[in-house]
Structures are given as structure tokens and as C-alpha cells.
Amino acid sequence: MPVLEFVARRIAKRVRGEVAVDDLMALGRPALLEVARTFDPNRAKFSTYTALKVKWAIFDGLRRETSFGRAASARAKALAASARFSEGVAKLEGRLEDGELATEEVYQHRLRTLLDGHAAALALGLLTSSGEPDAVAGGAENPEESASRAELKRALAVAVRNLPERERALVERHYFGGEAFDAIARDLGISKSWASRLHAGAIQSLAASLRQGEIL
Template sequence: MSTDASQLQKRIEDNQGLVVSLAKSIHRKLPPQIGMDDLIAYGQLGLAEAARTFQDDKGASFSTFAYYRIRGAIYDGISKMSWNSHAAKMQTKYQQMATDAMQSEAARNPAGANLQENAQWLGNLTEKLAIIYLASHGEETQHAFQAVADARVQRPEERLENEEIQRLLQSLLKTLSPQEQDLIRMTYYEGLSLKDAADKFGKSKSWASRLHQAILERLARALRQNV
């Protein structure tokens, strides 16, 4: 076995516990018909991809790098399963897109960043996750994105505020370019993963991920200015 192959195999062997841990954590949030073995199998695919593509000179540890690949691969696999809960599908889509956002933000926040930079990073990530949540749970997605089954009961004033923010977001989405609107439609409303959407455009997943991040940043700024 070559040195490179040996190193790749060691990364995979050393991180089996991470795959199982993530699979168990995600499994607890899913309907009982979703098997743990399936989640572990999807996680193994993510780990293998992480082992192949990891670059030591980028600053992050392999386990941190692999965490997002494994998590994303598991949710990617779940999204391809055939099951009927709209609320669960909606939550899966949110988790898929959140994983991509977190991975991108982690890449921008090198180890050893100071407290101010960490606070900025957390603020940026929180805003992006809020946009993802709003888009995933938007009212205009009809039955594909119905109200979350386990959502808490809201007071009337809370409901009105949320409805107003949803209307504002839908208005802001219309200001995007046709290509950007197509990406949002495919990934949030049609249920495609970023990779599947990228294939539709004839582009790479990294291209779709970068465009998705740019859209989130613009929407977050616009929403902040209008709320």
C-alpha cells in the first residue's frame, strides 16, 4: 500500500466513531422507519470523500473538515429517501443547507482567530442560518413546506411578525438575478441538493455553494436593513 493510500485509510479508520456519533445524533430526530445502518452508510461516503479531498495546509484539522462532509452526506442521503412527512422533509432541507453554510463559514474562520473575529463569524453564520430557515419554511412553497408539526404555539403578535418577515423575504428573493432565483427554487422549493442543482447548471458543487453563500449574504444584509 502506498504512503498516500495508507494515510487515507488511517483517516477513515480513525474517524469511524465520528460517523457513528453523527448518525446517532441525526437518527434521534427522524421517524423510526429510517434505519441507523442507512445513515452510517451515507456517513461513510462522506468520510471517504473527506479523506480523499482533505488538504493539510488549509489550517483545519481533518476531524473538523470531515465533520461537515459526513453530516452533509447523511442529510443528502436522507433527502433521497421516500417518506411522507412534509415537516420532516422541510427540516431535512434546512439541515442540508445549514451544513453547507456552516462548512463555508468554518473555512473562513481560521484557527486562532481573535474574539472579535469569532464574534463576527458567529453573527454572519447566525444570519445565514436564519435566512435558510425562513426560505425552507416559507409559506409560498405550498404543501411541500407546510407548518412544522412540532412547532410551538405562537402568540398572535408573534405570528403576525413572522408572516411579515416571510413576505419581506419573498419580496427580496424577487430582486435576485434569474440564475440566482433558479438556484433558490431548485434547492429550497424543488428539494434538490446543491450538487444536483449544480449538475442542472452544468457547474460544480463548489460553484453552487459559492453562489448560495453570496445569495445568503446579500439577503441577510437586505433583511437586516428592512426589519
């Protein structure tokens, strides 16, 4: 199966089939032109590089395209936040050195940090989307769910305000302002790779704040 179709089918499942595979492929197709221009066989495998480019093109298209519905757009934004967090963590922490064994305590700490980070990233993506709560969740919220959502939104807003300056700028401009990640990185005078690490650090800080406040 071609990379474009493979990635489109995977994303279709994650947005619960609300967007047709053909439509997702159309969003990802321009990325193939970028791959043709920028692929360097000395730096990455073709299939891996292409899949990443296509995935981000589809996520960005879903986030911007309103005709697919706010629920699909909100889920795409949340999934993109989580995926970007994973990418940044890999660059931030790196791999364990050969022969280095993580203790159970270290493993549990890393796992909890990772899961908390994904939870914070997903929440940030959903809460800054334009989708209505009932559209995103698949049904109307009850008063308790609505109160919990409002509490999470307030806690996230406070946590974002307390981030270091560049991390706060990155989060506010991308999630609240809707600016493209690459454009923000250029404006801040940093590489996309460094912006990815900065984003991961910001999400980890947000997760720590939410855990401290017993929100997570």
C-alpha cells in the same frame, strides 16, 4: 464509535428523536460506498471526509423520505441549509492570516453577519419545506405567530427575486424546486465548491435584505 453511528446519533438529537438512529444510519450507509470510491488521503482526513459525506446523505434522505413525517423532513431541510451556509462561508471568507488580529468591531460584525445568515438559512429551509407550521413548531400557531410567519415568507420571496441571476437560480431550484445541489451546480457549469460559495453569498444577501426590512 464508528463515524456513521456518531453522525446518526448527533442528527437524531437535532431532529428531536423523531427518527430512529438505525433509520438514520440506513440513510447514511450508501455514503460509505462513495467514500470508498472517492477518498483522497492527500486532500482530507478520512474521518472528516466520511462524516461530511454521511451527514449530507442523511440530510438528503430525510428531505426526500416522507415516511418519517413532515416535521422531521422540515427540520432536516432547515439544518441542511444552515450547515451548507457554514460550509460556504468558510470557503468564501477563508481564515484570518497568521498574525492578523480582528478588532472587536470586526469580530462583532462577522458574528452578527454569521448569526443573521444562519437565521435566514434556517428560515428558508423551514418555509420552503412541506411540513405544516404546527408540526414543525411542535404546537399550533397563534394568530400573531401565523402573521409573523406569513410576513417572513413574503419578505423572503421578495429578497430571493432580487438576488443576482445565478444566486437566484440556485436558491429557487434547490429550496423551492427541490433539485439536488450537485445537479444544479453541474447545470450552471460551476464546481460544487463554487456553488457552495455562491450559496453562502445568496444567504448573506437574503439576511441583509431581511435585516434592512427589520424582519431579523
